[in-house]
Amino acid sequence: MTSVLITGIRELATNDATHPGPDDHRDPTGLLGLVDNAAVVLEGSTIAWVGPASSAPAADTVYDAGGRAVIPGYVDSHSHLVFSGDRAQEFAARMTGEPYSAGGIRTTVADTRAASDEQLMSHVARLVAEMRAQGTTSLEIKSGYGLTVHDEARSLAVARHFTEDTTFLGAHVVPADTTPEDYVDLVTGPMLTAAAPHARWIDVFCEDGAFDVDQARAILAAGTDNGLRGRLHANQLTYGAGVQLAAELGLVAVDHCTYLADDDVSALADSGTIATLLPGVEFSTRHPYPDARALIDAGVRVAIASDCNPGSCFTSSMALCIALAVREMRMSPAEALHAATAMGAAALDRDDVGVIAPGKRADLVLLDAPSYLHLAYRPGVPLVAGVWQGGRPVAPLV
Numbered sequence: 364m365t366s367v368l369i370t371g372i373r374e375l376a377t378n379d380a381t382h383p384g385p386d387d388h389r390d391p392t393g394l395l396g397l398v399d400n401a402a403v404v405l406e407g408s409t410i411a412w413v414g415p416a417s418s419a420p421a422a423d424t425v426y427d428a429g430g431r432a433v434i435p436g437y438v439d440s441h442s443h444l445v446f447s448g449d450r451a452q453e454f455a456a457r458m459t460g461e462p463y464s465a466g467g468i469r470t471t472v473a474d475t476r477a478a479s480d481e482q483l484m485s486h487v488a489r490l491v492a493e494m495r496a497q498g499t500t501s502l503e504i505k506s507g508y509g510l511t512v513h514d515e516a517r518s519l520a521v522a523r524h525f526t527e528d529t530t531f532l533g534a535h536v537v538p539a540d541t542t543p544e545d546y547v548d549l550v551t552g553p554m555l556t557a558a559a560p561h562a563r564w565i566d567v568f569c570e571d572g573a574f575d576v577d578q579a580r581a582i583l584a585a586g587t588d589n590g591l592r593g594r595l596h597a598n599q600l601t602y603g604a605g606v607q608l609a610a611e612l613g614l615v616a617v618d619h620c621t622y623l624a625d626d627d628v629s630a631l632a633d634s635g636t637i638a639t640l641l642p643g644v645e646f647s648t649r650h651p652y653p654d655a656r657a658l659i660d661a662g663v664r665v666a667i668a669s670d671c672n673p674g675s676c677f678t679s680s681m682a683l684c685i686a687l688a689v690r691e692m693r694m695s696p697a698e699a700l701h702a703a704t705a706m707g708a709a710a711l712d713r714d715d716v717g718v719i720a721p722g723k724r725a726d727l728v729l730l731d732a733p734s735y736l737h738l739a740y741r742p743g744v745p746l747v748a749g750v751w752q753g754g755r756p757v758a759p760l761v
């Protein structure tokens with residue numbers, strides 16, 4: 364097995380709290396386990412050693428980071444990449460005053476059904492490559508633009524080529540040609556049977572205009588019976604009982620969490636369910652941002668993800684999400700990076716990624732900056748100078 368020593372790292376963010384970290388403004392609570400003047404040794408696909416460059420062991424090859432920062436690869440725990448077409452004109456209409464509603468999904472459903480398997484595959488491949496070039500090394504991909512037995516199953520089969528974390532979201536919206544009752548029967552019956560072999564998770568869009576909390580409960584229960592684990596889209600557009608349901612069921616994560624009552628916040632703190640915030644959605648829809656500060660201060664575990672999708676948020680940039688989390692949701696820079704890496708991994712119940720420590724998968728991002736702070740400090744600037752995924756360089760190292 365070939366080993367690689369990455370040295371000359373001015374600042375290494377490990378997410379490993381066993382490193383004491385510097386005594387300055389970069390990470391006052393020690394969340395990131397920063398190591399200055401650091402080195403990392405990769406052995407094959409895993410991390411073998413982490414510490415000060417001055418005591419690094421020898422390796423087969425050496426890469427000099429040249430005084431730049433290294434962070435863990437982003438773990439984007441919420442995306443909808445399997446689709447065809449785009450909705451740029453809907454975006455333009457929204458920016459000139461028309462409101463966002465859940466119904467726009469149907470436009471993408473028609474385009475997705477009309478696409479061939481090959482077209483879907485190449486479209487997802489292009490988006491995954493776009494994400495990887497920006498530092499995302501792990502991701503979740505949902506179905507939800509097929510909404511027939513055949514189209515949901517093939518969407519998940521496509522997604523499975525790119526990640527183990529595939530999510531069956533047949534309950535995205537009720538198609539125009541059926542009733543809610545009949546559609547829930549389909550989702551919990553033949554569609555689930557066809558989707559389950561290709562999925563790890565099951566998800567429901569629990570919202571006015573989509574599925575109510577009783578329907579969500581029934582769909583999640585059917586998924587559990589078929590070996591899938593539950594997640595939820597909830598409380599995105601208005602207050603509702605979705606977040607309470609997620610906490611009651613002990614789901615690993617509930618996503619959006621834009622409109623939360625005090626009871627919702629305390630339920631999340633008590634259950635340990637991660638609130639995955641998707642600030643690119645609020646940015647792209649001009650909606651108010653979720654109150655990340657209140658969640659964190661109440662002891663809720665918070666992740667951030669892209670929600671990359673053609674309707675409400677077509678960004679694949681986790682760096683943009685970090686900048687928005689810091690500037691618009693009052694997260695500290697350290698909280699935002701941790702939420703986009705270690706907490707993204709936790710939201711997928713993964714312990715092999717999101718941390719730079721011995722034994723973890725060698726997923727690292729080299730930044731063209733001396734500190735991770737530049738992700739929020741220099742919004743919109745492309746700062747990724749290199750990416751290692753499973754120990755392999757997958758984006759240019761310059």
Ligand SMILES: [Zn+2]
Pocket residue numbers: 441442443596670672
């Ligand atoms: Zn979503």
